[in-house]
Amino acid sequence: MAHNVPNTTGQVDLPMIDLSHPDGVGSGKALLDAAVKYGFLYVDSRTCAFSGSDIDQMFAISEEFFGLSTAEKLPFRRGANNRGWVGMHVETLDPEHHEKGDFKEALNIGELENGTLQQPLPSCTAAHERTIARFTELCNQTCSQILQFLAHGLEIPGDYFTSRHDPSHGATGNSLRLLYYPASITSYRSGKDIRAGAHSDYGSITLLFQRPGQPGLEIKTAPESEWAPVPVYPDTPTDYPFPPILVNIGDMLSYWTDGLLKSTIHRVVFPHEAQREGANDRQDRYSIAFFCQPVGSTELTTVPSAVVAAHRKEQSQVRGSSVGYGGGAVSLDDHRATAAEHLQSRFAATYITK
Numbered sequence: 001m002a003h004n005v006p007n008t009t010g011q012v013d014l015p016m017i018d019l020s021h022p023d024g025v026g027s028g029k030a031l032l033d034a035a036v037k038y039g040f041l042y043v044d045s046r047t048c049a050f051s052g053s054d055i056d057q058m059f060a061i062s063e064e065f066f067g068l069s070t071a072e073k074l075p076f077r078r079g080a081n082n083r084g085w086v087g088m089h090v091e092t093l094d095p096e097h098h099e100k101g102d103f104k105e106a107l108n109i110g111e112l113e114n115g116t117l118q119q120p121l122p123s124c125t126a127a128h129e130r131t132i133a134r135f136t137e138l139c140n141q142t143c144s145q146i147l148q149f150l151a152h153g154l155e156i157p158g159d160y161f162t163s164r165h166d167p168s169h170g171a172t173g174n175s176l177r178l179l180y181y182p183a184s185i186t187s188y189r190s191g192k193d194i195r196a197g198a199h200s201d202y203g204s205i206t207l208l209f210q211r212p213g214q215p216g217l218e219i220k221t222a223p224e225s226e227w228a229p230v231p232v233y234p235d236t237p238t239d240y241p242f243p244p245i246l247v248n249i250g251d252m253l254s255y256w257t258d259g260l261l262k263s264t265i266h267r268v269v270f271p272h273e274a275q276r277e278g279a280n281d282r283q284d285r286y287s288i289a290f291f292c293q294p295v296g297s298t299e300l301t302t303v304p305s306a307v308v309a310a311h312r313k314e315q316s317q318v319r320g321s322s323v324g325y326g327g328g329a330v331s332l333d334d335h336r337a338t339a340a341e342h343l344q345s346r347f348a349a350t351y352i353t354k
């Protein structure tokens with residue numbers, strides 16, 4: 001099968017996690033199991049802090065931004081601090097397999113300070129500073145909750161991870177990323193091109209918000225397994241107020257746990273139906289990713305967890321085994337010392353000027 005032809009086999013059945021447990025003990029175990037087995041899970045949208053209107057408003061801001069002309073977006077393009085607009089084909093998440101960059105645009109919004117945006121943005125986007133601030137605050141809260149639950153599952157102090165993400169200890173690499181994959185692009189070659197190349201995420205955890213009717217994400221839960229589409233809504237007849245939030249583990253949590261937590265490979269394609277010969281039902285896809293990253297100086301050394309120690313004992317091959325995938329991915333043995341260094345080496349390998 002060509003590298004990026006979407007799979008036609010079954011979708012993956014990811015666990016659905018309830019975030020409403022006050023102590024997090026039961027959820028911690030369920031979260032940990034999902035993070036170890038799949039590296040991906042859903043958060044039940046009835047149990048999280050976001051309302052349907054928080055999500056709708058953020059997507060409306062995104063559509064307004066990407067609706068601007070290239071000339072209007074160009075002055076706000078991504079700079080050395082990773083903030084700003086990333087144009088079509090500017091990022092290549094899987095440079096080994098795709099000579100042409102990803103068929104997407106993105107807007108990276110860096111951490112706000114006291115509710116204030118720290119980067120120039122077009123006025124139509126900057127006007128929504130309060131909405132963006134609220135959305136990122138809710139993302140931070142949700143990530144803190146998940147990190148605490150994972151710490152419970154790993155039997156380490158509840159604040160082990162959150163203290164390493166506390167912006168009062170230094171700047172984090174947190175990034176809110178609005179993504180747009182246009183359907184109308186005519187240069188897309190099925191079987192050769194990709195909307196977002198295969199990669200793992202670089203940080204601790206990622207929250208992914210998707211829209212109904214705009215699928216395309218696929219994951220690979222083991223190197224030898226097939227690509228499995230991840231549906232926007234899992235196959236259960238439940239009245240969710242908005243699609244469940246998809247949560248995935250990034251490289252750094254994998255390094256911290258000697259590979260116990262999986263930084264799972266994923267990619268974005270046109271859904272299978274839309275790639276068949278003569279198809280004319282391609283859809284735009286808008287998604288929003290929140291990349292939760294530790295304070296830049298955080299060392300990526302193994303956490304003091306008996307669960308991780310037992311995993312290490314079981315796996316005589318842990319040293320040298322691979323973590324993650326895509327430009328700049330490195331093994332457990334060879335990874336960089338700090339969070340900021342890891343991020344920089346991933347960016348250097350995936351923003352390539354040809």
Ligand SMILES: O=C(O)CCC(=O)C(=O)O
Nearest residue numbers: 179196201217268287289
């Ligand atoms: O748009 C998506 O669904 C996924 C995007 C993604 O994986 C990323 O930006 O890291």
Ligand SMILES: [Fe+2]
Nearest residue numbers: 199200201266
């Ligand atoms: Fe990703």
